[in-house]
Amino acid sequence: MELLRKPVTVVWAVLMLATVASTWWLSKDVVSPVVGTVAIMVIAGFKVRLVMWHFMELRDAPVAWRCVQGAWVFLVTAMIAGIYLA
Amino acid sequence: MSAERDTCSLSVLEKKRRHLPGLEGVWVFVTADMTVFGILFALFMVGRDQDPEIFESSRQSLNPDFGGVNTLILLTSSWFVVLAVDAVKRKEGDGAQHYLAGAFACGVAFMVSKAIEYTQKLNENITLLTNDFYMYYFTLTGIHLMHVVAGNVVLAVLWFMARARTIDPERPTVLESGATYWHMVDLLWVMLFPLLYLVR
Numbered sequence: 001m002e003l004l005r006k007p008v009t010v011v012w013a014v015l016m017l018a019t020v021a022s023t024w025w026l027s028k029d030v031v032s033p034v035v036g037t038v039a040i041m042v043i044a045g046f047k048v049r050l051v052m053w054h055f056m057e058l059r060d061a062p063v064a065w066r067c068v069q070g071a072w073v074f075l076v077t078a079m080i081a082g083i084y085l086a
Numbered sequence: 087m088s089a090e091r092d093t094c095s096l097s098v099l100e101k102k103r104r105h106l107p108g109l110e111g112v113w114v115f116v117t118a119d120m121t122v123f124g125i126l127f128a129l130f131m132v133g134r135d136q137d138p139e140i141f142e143s144s145r146q147s148l149n150p151d152f153g154g155v156n157t158l159i160l161l162t163s164s165w166f167v168v169l170a171v172d173a174v175k176r177k178e179g180d181g182a183q184h185y186l187a188g189a190f191a192c193g194v195a196f197m198v199s200k201a202i203e204y205t206q207k208l209n210e211n212i213t214l215l216t217n218d219f220y221m222y223y224f225t226l227t228g229i230h231l232m233h234v235v236a237g238n239v240v241l242a243v244l245w246f247m248a249r250a251r252t253i254d255p256e257r258p259t260v261l262e263s264g265a266t267y268w269h270m271v272d273l274l275w276v277m278l279f280p281l282l283y284l285v286r
Contacts, residue, residue, distance in 0.1 A: 003169070012165040016158060023154030027284045037285050044280045051273045055164050056266055057107045065106055068117060076124045076277060083131040084285065 011054040018043050038081055045077030107171075108263030116270045119233075123274050126229075127281055130222045134285070137218060142286060144219035147212070152203045153279040156196050163192030164272040167241075167265045170248070177255045179248060186245040189268070193238040200231055223282055230278060233271045240264045 003009060022040045031039070052069050053059045059066075106113060134141040166189035173181035207213075207220075214224040244264050247253050253261050 006169075006172075008165065008168050008172075012161065015161045019154060019157045019161065022280060022284065023150055023157070027150060027286075033286045040280045040284050044277050047276050048273045051161075051164060051269055051276065055168050055272075056269045057105070060104060061106045062104045065113060072117070072120055072124065076127060079124075079128055080131055080281065080285075083128070083135055086135070 008054055011050055015047055015050060018047055034085075037084060041077055041080050041084070045073050048073050048077075108259055108261075108266045112263040112266050116266060120270060120274065123226075123278075126222075126226055127277065130226065130281060133218050133222060140217050141219045144217060144223075145283065145286065147210075148223070148283050149203070149206075150283045152199055153283040156199050157275060157279050159192045159196050159199070160272045160275050163189045163196075164269050166192065167268050170244075171258065171261055171265050174248070174253050174255050174258045174261055179251050182253070183245060183248040186241055186248055190238060190241040190245060193234055193241060196234055197231070197238070200227065200234075226278055226282065230271070230274060233274070237268045237271045240267060 022043050026036045026040050026043075028036075030036070049070070052073065056069075058069055166185045170182045170185035170189065173179075173185060204224075212220055214221055241264070244253075244261055247260065
């Protein structure tokens with residue numbers, strides 16, 4: 001069970017749990033639609049960053065590429081949340 | 087002088103340690119593709135802002151179970167690809183082959199799920215022309231699906247290369263480039279799914 005001890009497997013498990021929480025819990029009426037929607041989009045941004053840093057290996061990439069990709073996640077998440085809340 | 091030389095050596099070491107997986111050109115392509123999707127996401131949100139009733143009632147007709155399961159499928163597929171790259175670097179050819187087969191199977195599962203979902207919508211006489219929401223829904227998911235199809239072709243090629251042991255474990259540039267593209271397909275869906283199915 002060496003596979004289960006790999007750090008990338010822990011990242012995958014976090015991504016799966018975050019997806020389940022967003023899709024089948026936060027999207028229901030457990031919180032107000034506005035709080036639920038903003039939380040779901042922030043979680044999506046967090047998931048994308050995990051994919052970039054741990055699956056795409058950006059954590060070890062040159063700083064310029066980390067900045068470009070990191071900016072994409074921040075701008076897209078902020079843009080969606082911003083237009084939604086405006 | 088000595089201190090200066092040490093600083094230079096550190097800088098060279100730091101540069102060596104920092105590694106961009108795959109071809110830099112693939113990263114340029116991936117970034118350009120992601121920028122286009124980012125603009126489409128913005129257009130969708132502006133459209134939603136202008137006609138919230140139509141967008142919300144149409145969104146409610148979507149089944150989030152499809153989108154959620156598809157997200158789990160693509161995340162798992164990406165995980166398999168990471169494990170395949172790791173296996174190649176460890177010179178475990180059989181493992182790499184199996185993980186790439188797993189990633190490919192996930193890609194096929196995504197396509198099957200999308201085909202079922204599209205068929206259900208078309209049977210309800212819902213098409214690209216029904217309203218603005220569905221125009222965005224079919225366009226965005228359709229363009230993304232084309233990326234999945236292309237990614238599955240890439241995964242199939244990589245599987246054959248892993249089977250023939252033609253991927254260099256010391257410099258698996260082709261595998262890393264394919265992996266970077268496939269992870270982009272995954273992360274675009276991670277954003278696209280909540281945008282279309284869950285924003286209420």
